[in-house]
Amino acid sequence: MRITCPYCGERGNDEFSYLGDASVVRPDPASPNASEAFYDFAYERRNVAGPMQELWYHAAGCHAWLVVTRDTRTHEIFEVKSAQDVALERQKSAGAAQ
């Protein structure tokens, strides 16, 4: 499997480390159901068979965190974005929703 880093270009997956599901978001500790939300955030994971957003770290390259959309059945990669950009987009959309 090869991953196209948005900074470095296409590289072998030996240069990357895998963290896991990129869709989970840290809950607000001030929310009324914070305890349950943190349990889900820390432990509950979906076992996706299909396209999934994952966090990968370009450990042997530019040291950037990436959000990779990958089909877990075929390893086909649909999109790779900088995790920083994804986080900023989420902040922006969260701000717009408030």
Next chain:
Amino acid sequence: MSDIANGLVAEKDLAISEQADLAVTHVTARRGAKAALDDASRTAFGTTLPSGPRVVNAGGLMIVWAGPDQWLFIEQAKGGVDSSNALGKTFQGLASVVDVSDSRTIFRVATSRAPEKLVRRMGIDFDEGAFNPGDVAITHVSHLGAMVWRLPDGSGYDFACARTYSRDFLDWLRKA
């Protein structure tokens, strides 16, 4: 590394030399300061900072992309001049500036075209047209982290690694 520090290691087809007496400074842009950093660099060195994996030669000062919003500034050490300190003043408030001269070793392979064996031993595409003069790659070789860039004038390749691993890296380079 003293035995190879100033010597040219002549291999069969390659001239490998350690670039001695370099001042190497790592610069990381503060959040949101890239545009201001570019302005400061243009004023001080006549060029903006590479925003992707490229190296520019600003009158003997090599500015090498070292990751998103990070660069290595490399120049020949001048007696009595603290290059990192000077860069810290140039980029005051815009970047974190660290002198890494003692933690990096840079080897130069003087060849206009990467030899086949070297190409085959690295995980990146070294082919002509894919890795052009001025291109930079951060990668690993035999589990050793390394940066490689092709000199902007096309006269050779520089390899930078952590000084701790420089002996092993040189072994790898010689075998390549």
